[in-house]
Amino acid sequence: MMADGYSGEITEMGGAEELIGVSEMADDAGIAEPDMTEFREERDFRAKEVEGLSQGQIVWRRFMHHRAAVVSLVALVLVVILASTSIGWGPIPHWWKWSYATTLVAQPNQAPTLAWPLFSGRGFTFALGEFPFGADQLGYDNFARVMRGIQQTLVVILIMGVLTTVIGTVLGAVAGYYRGWIESVIMRFTDLMITLPIILVTAVLGFVFGAHGVLIVGTCLGLLSWTGLARLVRAEFLSLREREFVDAAKVAGASDMRIIFKHILPNAIGVIVVNMTLVMSGGILAEAALSFLGFGIQYPDVSLGSLISEYQTAMLSGQPWLFIWPGVFIILIVLCLNFVGDGLRDAFDPRQRRIPKARDLRKPTVEGPMVEADGQAPGGVTAS
Amino acid sequence: MLTFIVRRVIAAFFITIGASFIAFFLVAHAGDPLAKAAAIQQPQAREQAKLTIITALHLDQNFIVRFFLWLKGVLGCLVGQCDFGSSITGNSVNVDLANALLISLRLITAATVAAILIGISIGIITALRQYSGLDYVVTFFAFLFFSLPVFWFGVILKDGLGIRFNDFLQQDHGAFSWRAIIIVALLMGVIAYSLFGGQLYRRLITGGVTAVVTFGAMYYITVTHWLLNPSLGIVLIIVISAAMGLGVTVLTAGLRNRKALLTSMTTVAVGAALWYPLQYYFYQGFTFWKLMLLLLIAIVVGIVIGYLYGGDDKGLSARTGAITAVTTSFIIFTDRMMRAWHSYVTNPQINGRPIKLTLPATPLLKGDFWIQTTDVFTHLLLPTVTLMLISLATHSRFARASMLEVLNQDYIRTARSKGLTERTVVMRHAFRNALIPLATVVSFDIAGLIAGAVLTETVFGWKAMGKLFQDGLVQTDPNPVMAFFVVAAVIAVLANLLADIAYGALDPRIRVK
Numbered sequence: 060m061m062a063d064g065y066s067g068e069i070t071e072m073g074g075a076e077e078l079i080g081v082s083e084m085a086d087d088a089g090i091a092e093p094d095m096t097e098f099r100e101e102r103d104f105r106a107k108e109v110e111g112l113s114q115g116q117i118v119w120r121r122f123m124h125h126r127a128a129v130v131s132l133v134a135l136v137l138v139v140i141l142a143s144t145s146i147g148w149g150p151i152p153h154w155w156k157w158s159y160a161t162t163l164v165a166q167p168n169q170a171p172t173l174a175w176p177l178f179s180g181r182g183f184t185f186a187l188g189e190f191p192f193g194a195d196q197l198g199y200d201n202f203a204r205v206m207r208g209i210q211q212t213l214v215v216i217l218i219m220g221v222l223t224t225v226i227g228t229v230l231g232a233v234a235g236y237y238r239g240w241i242e243s244v245i246m247r248f249t250d251l252m253i254t255l256p257i258i259l260v261t262a263v264l265g266f267v268f269g270a271h272g273v274l275i276v277g278t279c280l281g282l283l284s285w286t287g288l289a290r291l292v293r294a295e296f297l298s299l300r301e302r303e304f305v306d307a308a309k310v311a312g313a314s315d316m317r318i319i320f321k322h323i324l325p326n327a328i329g330v331i332v333v334n335m336t337l338v339m340s341g342g343i344l345a346e347a348a349l350s351f352l353g354f355g356i357q358y359p360d361v362s363l364g365s366l367i368s369e370y371q372t373a374m375l376s377g378q379p380w381l382f383i384w385p386g387v388f389i390i391l392i393v394l395c396l397n398f399v400g401d402g403l404r405d406a407f408d409p410r411q412r413r414i415p416k417a418r419d420l421r422k423p424t425v426e427g428p429m430v431e432a433d434g435q436a437p438g439g440v441t442a443s
Numbered sequence: 444m445l446t447f448i449v450r451r452v453i454a455a456f457f458i459t460i461g462a463s464f465i466a467f468f469l470v471a472h473a474g475d476p477l478a479k480a481a482a483i484q485q486p487q488a489r490e491q492a493k494l495t496i497i498t499a500l501h502l503d504q505n506f507i508v509r510f511f512l513w514l515k516g517v518l519g520c521l522v523g524q525c526d527f528g529s530s531i532t533g534n535s536v537n538v539d540l541a542n543a544l545l546i547s548l549r550l551i552t553a554a555t556v557a558a559i560l561i562g563i564s565i566g567i568i569t570a571l572r573q574y575s576g577l578d579y580v581v582t583f584f585a586f587l588f589f590s591l592p593v594f595w596f597g598v599i600l601k602d603g604l605g606i607r608f609n610d611f612l613q614q615d616h617g618a619f620s621w622r623a624i625i626i627v628a629l630l631m632g633v634i635a636y637s638l639f640g641g642q643l644y645r646r647l648i649t650g651g652v653t654a655v656v657t658f659g660a661m662y663y664i665t666v667t668h669w670l671l672n673p674s675l676g677i678v679l680i681i682v683i684s685a686a687m688g689l690g691v692t693v694l695t696a697g698l699r700n701r702k703a704l705l706t707s708m709t710t711v712a713v714g715a716a717l718w719y720p721l722q723y724y725f726y727q728g729f730t731f732w733k734l735m736l737l738l739l740i741a742i743v744v745g746i747v748i749g750y751l752y753g754g755d756d757k758g759l760s761a762r763t764g765a766i767t768a769v770t771t772s773f774i775i776f777t778d779r780m781m782r783a784w785h786s787y788v789t790n791p792q793i794n795g796r797p798i799k800l801t802l803p804a805t806p807l808l809k810g811d812f813w814i815q816t817t818d819v820f821t822h823l824l825l826p827t828v829t830l831m832l833i834s835l836a837t838h839s840r841f842a843r844a845s846m847l848e849v850l851n852q853d854y855i856r857t858a859r860s861k862g863l864t865e866r867t868v869v870m871r872h873a874f875r876n877a878l879i880p881l882a883t884v885v886s887f888d889i890a891g892l893i894a895g896a897v898l899t900e901t902v903f904g905w906k907a908m909g910k911l912f913q914d915g916l917v918q919t920d921p922n923p924v925m926a927f928f929v930v931a932a933v934i935a936v937l938a939n940l941l942a943d944i945a946y947g948a949l950d951p952r953i954r955v956k
Contacts, residue, residue, distance in 0.1 A: 247458065254462040254932045255469075256894065259924065262916045263473040344592055348898055351594045352913060367595050374602035386595035393590035401586075 114325075121406035128402020131395035138392060142209035145202075157190075157200035159207035159361065169194035171201075171380045192384045195370065205384050208363040211356060212392070215277040215346045216339040222281025223338050227288030228331055232319050234289070235296025246293070253286045257345060262354045271357040276349060280342050288334045295327040329407025333400050340396035347389055363389050451943060455936045459929075460514070466928045467510045467921075474919030476500060476531050499529045500921065513922075517929055527929075528922035530915075539911060540926045546803045547908040549819075550899065551892050553827045558834035559885060565835075566842020567874065568638070573847065577637040581839065588836035593895050597829040597902035601800045605825055609796040612788070617670030619661050628658040671788060673781040677718060680774055684711045687770040695763045697866050702754040707767040709752075710745045714771035718778075725779050729812040734776070741768040780820075783813035787821075790814070797821050801904040830899045834888050841884045846877040879949045886942030890935035 112120075123129060147153030157163065172188025192201035234245040261279040265271045299305065300323065308322045347364030349355030356362040358369075366385040373381040475481075480492035496502065501509050516526030527536040569578045611617065619627075632654030636646050664670060675683070688707035689698070696703035721737075745768030749761030788797050792808055799805070799822040808818055849855065850873050858872045897909030908927055915923035 247454075250458050251462050251465070253890075254459070254935060255466060256912075256928065256931065258897070258912070259466060259469055259473075259916070259928065263469040266474050267472060340590065344590075347592050348594065348894075351592075351898065352901060354916070364592070367592070367598075371598055374598055379603075382595075382598065386592060386599075389592050389595070390587070390590050394586060397586055397590055 118329075118403075118406045122402050125402035125405055127398045128405075131398035131402070135392065135395040135399065138209065138388070138395070139213065142206045142213070146206045146210075148210055155203060155206070157203045159199070159203040160359065162198040163194065163200065167194060167196050167198040168378070170378075193378060193380045195373075195378070195381055201381055201384060204361050204366060205363070205388060208361050208366050208385055209388055209392070211273050211360065211362040212343055212346060212364075212389075214273045215280065215356075215362070216342040218274070218277030219281040219284060219342045220335050220339045222278065223285045223288060224331060224335050226281070227285035227334075228292050228324070230285070231289035231292025232296055232324065232327075235293035236300055236315070236319050236323070238297075242293070245289070249286045249289050252283060255283060257283050258349060258352060258354050261349055265354065271355065272360060273356060273362075276346055276355050280345055284338055284342065284345075288331065288338065291330050291334060292327055295330050296323060299323045299326050329403075333404045333407060336396050336400035336403060340393045340400065343389060343393050343396070447947070448940075448944060451940055455940060459932050459936055462932055463514070463517075463925070463929060464510060467513065467925060468506070470921045470924050470928075471506055471509075473916060473921075473924075476502070476919050476921060478919065479531070495533060496531050499531070499533055513925065527926040530923055531918065531920045536922045536926050539923065540930070543907045543911045544930060546905060547893075547896055547900070549803075550823065550826055550830065550905075550907070551889070551896050553823055554830040554834065554892060554896075555885070555889060557827060558831045558838055558888075561831075562835045562838025563842045563878075563881065566839040566844075567846050567877070569839070570843045570846035570850065570877075571869065572638075575637060577634075580637075585836040585840050588832045589840075591832060593829055593833065594898045594902050596832065597826070597899055600825050600829055601903065605798045605800050608798050612670060612797065613795040616668050618665045618668065624658060624661045624665070627661060628654045631657040672785040675774070675778040675781060677715065680718060680778055681711070681715045684714060684767075684771040684774045687774070688767040691766045691770060692763055693866070694870055695766065696756070696759050697864060700756065700759070702752045702756065703749075703760045703763045706745075706749045706752050706760040706764040709748050710764050710767040711771050713744060713748070714741070714768070714775060718775055721775065722779070725813070731812075738769070738772055741772045744768055779813060780817060783811075783817050786810075787814050787817045798824060800825065803905045803907065826899045826903050826905070829902070830892060830895050833895065834892060837884065837888060838881070841881060842877065845880045846873060849873045849877045852876075879946070882945040882949065883942045886938040886945075889938040890931075893931045893934060 142148075143151050145153060145155040146157075146159060147155075169190040171191060171193040173191035187202075190200055190202065192205060194200050230245050230249070234242040257279060260283060261276060264275050264279055268275055296319075305318060305322060308318050313322070343363075346355055346362060347367065350357075350362050350364030351368040353368065356365050358365070361369075363385040367382060367389075370378075370381040370385075373379060476496055477493055480489060480496055483489040483492055501512055504512065513528055516528055519526050525537055527540055529535050530539070565581060569575075569581045572578055632650040635653035636650030685708065688711045689704075692698060692700070692704050692707045698704055742765045745764030745766070746761040747764075749759075749764035750757050752760050754760065784797075787793060787810070788795055790808070790810065792805055797817075799818075803822055805818050805822070808815065810818070855868060855872055858868045863872075893908075896907075897912060899905075900907045900909035901913065908930065911923045912927035914920070915927070
C-alpha cells in the first residue's frame with residue numbers, strides 16, 4: 060500500500076528532526092539574546108521540558124500554552140454545565156423554569172427576550188428574560204429545547220467516541236502488531252466499512268429496533284467511524300513494533316497482550332486521544348445531518364439536528380432565531396472540540412515546538428550571526 | 444506500476460462487491476417493501492399490487508439468489524447493459540439514476556473544482572505569509588467552516604442571503620447604499636494591506652489604492668445599474684486580460700523573461716482581435732462542445748505563439764502562452780455571459796429574481812445556449828458555495844501545512860543559496876512538491892462530498908441522487924437505495940485509485956510494493 064509507505068517515511072523523518080531539535084537546544088543554551096524575551100521564554104520552556112517530567116505533565120504544559128485550545132476547553136465546559144444544569148439532567152436539579160417537553164399554550168410564537176450588553180439598546184444589561192431564544196408556534200420554549208438538544212448530542216458523541224476508540228484501537232493494534240494475514244483481513248474489512256453510508260445503517264438499525272433514540276444513533280456512528288483511527292493506530296504500531304523496547308520486552312518474556320497494551324499503546328496514546336476529539340466533533344455534525352434527513356433522533360425527543368430540521372421553514376416565516384440558535388450551538392461545540400483536538404495534537408507531537416515569529420528570527424541578523432536565524436528555522440518550523 | 448494498478452483495481456472491485464452484499468443485506472432488512480401494498484383496502488387490488496412488487500423485486504426468491512440476480516444486472520454495466528432493477532412502483536431505476544446522476548455530478552464537480560482552486564491558492568498564500576494577520580484570520584475561518592453544519596449554512600444562504608440579493612436586484616435595482624460602499628471599500632483595503640508583504644509604506648499604499656479602486660467600481664455599478672445589465676466591453680476585456688497575462692507571466696516565467704512576456708501579450712492581443720468576429724459565432728447555434736473546441740483552439744494558439752517566439756525557453760513561453768490563452772478565453776466567455784444576463788433577468792420566467800433557491804434548472808425555460816448556461820449557473824451558485832465550504836477549509840489547511848513542510852526542506856535552502864529568485868523557488872521548487880500530498884486529500888474528500896451532496900440537495904430541493912436514496916429508504920424501496928450505494932462506492936473507489944496512481948506518478952520516492 061502506498062499510503063503506508065509514506066506514513067512510515069514521515070515517522071522516520073520525525074525521528075531525525077527530533078534529533079536536530081535536541082542538538083539545537085544544546086547550541087542555543089550558550090547564546091544570550093537580551094532583547095528577545097519571547098524567544099528566551101521559549102527556551103526556558105524547552106529547558107523545562109528536559110526536566111524530569113512525566114508524559115502527562117509535559118503534555119499538559121504544552122497544552123496550556125495553546126491559547127485557542129485552552130479558551131475552547133473552558134468554553135466547552137461552560138456549555139456542558141449550562142446544558143446540564145439549566146433544564147436538569149438525571150439527578151442534576153434544574154433552574155430554568157420551562158421544560159423542553161411541555162408546551163406553553165398561552166404564549167406561542169414568542170420573540171427572543173435575550174438581551175446582549177450594548178446590542179439590544181438597553182445599555183450594559185444582560186438578561187435572559189422569559190424566552191431567551193423565543194418560543195415556537197406550538198409554545199415550546201426554544202431555550203429549553205436547545206439545551207435538551209445539547210444533552211442528547213453529548214450523549215451521542217460520548218457513546219460514539221467510546222465505541223470508536225475501543226474498536227479502532229484494538230483492530231489497529233492487532234493488525235499493526237501481528238501483521239501477516241490478520242492485518243490483511245482487518246484492513247480489507249476496514250476498506251469495506253468505509254464504503255457503507257451511515258444513513259443506511261442508521262435507518263436499518265432504527266427500523267429493526269423500532270427506535271430512533273440516542274442509543275441507536277450513537278451506536279451506529281460509533282460502529283462506522285472507527286476506520287480512520289484503525290488505520291492511524293496500525294501505522295503507528297507498524298513503526299513502534301520495530302523499536303528496541305519491544306524487543307527488550309519480548310526477551311524479558313512479556314506476552315503479546317502485555318506488549319501491545321502496556322508497552323506500545325502508551326506510545327500511541329497521542330494519536331488516539333487527538334483522533335477521539337476530532338471524531339467526536341465530526342460525530343456532532345454527522346448526528347445533526349442524520350436528524351436533519353429524518354433518520355436520526357426523532358420527535359418527541361430532540362437533538363440539535365432535529366431542531367434545525369423542524370425549524371427549517373422558520374427562516375422564511377420571520378422567526379429566524381428558532382432556526383439559528385441550534386446551529387450556533389453546533390458550531391460552538393464542534394469548533395471548541397476541533398481547537399482542543401488541535402491543541403492536543405500540538406501537545407502530543409514531539410516535533411511540534413512553539414516557534415518564535417519570523418520577525419524575531421530576522422532581528423538577530425542585524426547584530427548577531429546569521430547562522431542563528433538559519434539554524435533555527437528547519438528544526439523549529441514544522442508543519443502541523 | 445501496471446501490476447500495481449491492476450492489483451488495486453481487482454482489490455477495489457472485490458471490496459465494492461463485498462460492501463454491496465452488506466448493503467444489500469441491510470437494505471433487505473430496512474423494512475417491508477410490501478407494507479404500502481398491504482395497506483390497500485380492496486382484497487383483489489391488494490393481492491395484485493403485492494404480486495407486482497414481488498415479481499419486480501424477485502421477493503419470492505431467496506435473499507442470496509436475489510443478490511446475485513441484482514449483481515448480474517449491475518455487472519452488466521461493464522458490457523454496456525446496465526440494469527439496476529426496478530422500483531416498487533414498477534419503473535426501471537436506470538432512468539431515474541441517469542437523470543439524478545447527471546445533476547449530482549454537476550454539483551459535485553463544480554464544488555470540487557472550486558474548492559481545489561480556491562482552497563489551494565488560499566493555503567499557499569497563507570503559508571507564504573505564515574503568522575501574519577491574514578494567516579490567523581484564514582485559519583480561524585478554516586476552522587469555522589470545518590465546524591459548519593452544511594444543511595444549516597445552506598438554509599441560511601438560501602433564505603437569508605439569496606432572498607436578500609434578489610430583493611436587492613429587484614427593488615433597489617442593484618444600487619448600493621453609501622454605507623455599504625464605504626464599508627466594503629475599507630474592508631477590501633484592509634484585506635489588500637494584509638495580503639501583500641513588504642514595507643509598511645508600500646503596504647499602506649497598496650491598501651489605499653485598493654480601497655479607492657473598490658470605491659470607484661462600486662460607485663460605477665450603482666450609478667449605471669451595472670448588475671442588471673452588465674458587460675465588460677472591449678476596453679475592459681483588453682485591460683483585464685493583459686493584467687491576467689502579466690500575472691501569469693510573473694508566476695510562470697518572471698517579467699525579466701522578455702520572450703514569455705511577449706508571448707502572453709501577443710496571446711492577449713490575438714484574443715482581443717478575435718473578440719468581435721467571435722460574437723457572430725457565439726450568436727447562433729452555440730453549444731457546449733463548440734465552447735470546448737474554442738478553448739482547445741485557444742490553448743493551441745497560445746502554445747504556437749510561444750514556440751514562434753523561440754529562444755532557449757520555448758517550452759516555458761509556450762506554457763505561459765497556453766495559460767494566458769485560457770485566462771483570456773475565460774474573460775471573453777464571461778463578457779458574453781454578461782450580455783445574456785439582462786435578457787435572462789427580464790425573462791418572464793425569471794421575473795427579476797435571478798439567484799435561484801430551488802430546483803437544479805428552471806423548467807421549460809426558453810432561450811439559447813447562453814440563457815440556458817446562465818440558468819444552470821444561477822441554480823448552481825448557492826448549492827456549490829454550500830457544498831464547497833467544508834472542502835475549502837480542508838484543502839486550504841492541508842495546502843498550507845504541506846507548503847510549510849516543503850519550504851523547510853533542505854533543497855529549498857539549496858535553491859535559495861544558489862541565488863534563484865523567490866519566484867522560482869516558490870513556484871518551481873516548493874509549489875509543485877507541495878501539491879503531491881494534496882492528491883490524496885482531494886480524493887478522500889470526494890467521498891465526503893457525495894454525502895454532503897445528499898444534504899445540499901435536500902436543502903435546495905433538488906431531485907437528484909440524494910433524493911433517490913432518501914425516498915428509497917423512507918418508502919423501503921431497495922433498488923434505488925442500492926443504485927445510489929453502488930454509484931457512491933464506485934466514485935469513492937475510483938477517486939482513491941486515481942489518488943494512488945497520481946501519488947505514485949508524482950512522487951518517485953514512493954516505492955510500489
